[in-house]
Amino acid sequence: MPSATKKVTVTRKSEGRYVATNARGGQVRLGSGADDDFTPVELLLAAIGGCSSVDVDLVTSRRDEPQQFEVVVSGQRMVDETGGNRLDPVTLDFAVHFRDTDEGREAAGLVERLVKLSRDKECTVARTVASSTQVTFKVDGKTLD
Structure with a gap:
């Protein structure tokens, strides 16, 4: 929809x-x-990492302020079977850590579940990249063949 x-x-x-x-x-x-x-590729990686970061941060930071919140996003540039360039695989590595308090432990206990939820449902950017999304190119409003 x-x-x-x-x-x-x-x-x-x-x-x-x-x-x-x-x-x-x-x-x-x-x-x-x-x-x-x-570069455009770096912006794509930043968008993927930023999207999932928002998903995780908005929930965990209600419990406690993180002491560390870093997501390293990397992608291996390759040439596919058509001779075109793309990234495969793309990896997100979350390092999210909280204080050793009741609030911090509660927030830390949510991280893995929230990262999975972001991957599987919430992160529009990563889900768009991972799916077979149609991308249409036009010149002056006219769709290219």
């Missing part, structure tokens, strides 16, 4: 440098990897 459409606009700033702008006016710089701006 469809819900709200999500959209960003990517605008060229100079050769190999772009800005992505969301509907709320937020912006992220990206580029070709020639400088310290994120």
Whole structure:
């Protein structure tokens, strides 16, 4: 069942440098990897990690503030059977730790279950990447063959 459409606009700033702008006016710089701006692949990895981080953080931080909350997201770049580039596999490694208190132990006890819930149901980004989502390319509104 469809819900709200999500959209960003990517605008060229100079050769190999772009800005992505969301509907709320937020912006992220990206580029070709020639400088310290994120590449599109790095942004994809950040989006996957960020999506699951939000899923875990919003619940655990109601119990206790984490002492450490870090998610390392990596992907192996490969050439598939069609000769196209992609990442496979993509791995998320959560390091989420809390104080040794009743609240901290309660929060820590939720981490594994919340990571699994994010993977299996909640994280739109990871689930989109993992599924066979249709991606349509257009030029000036005309769908490419």
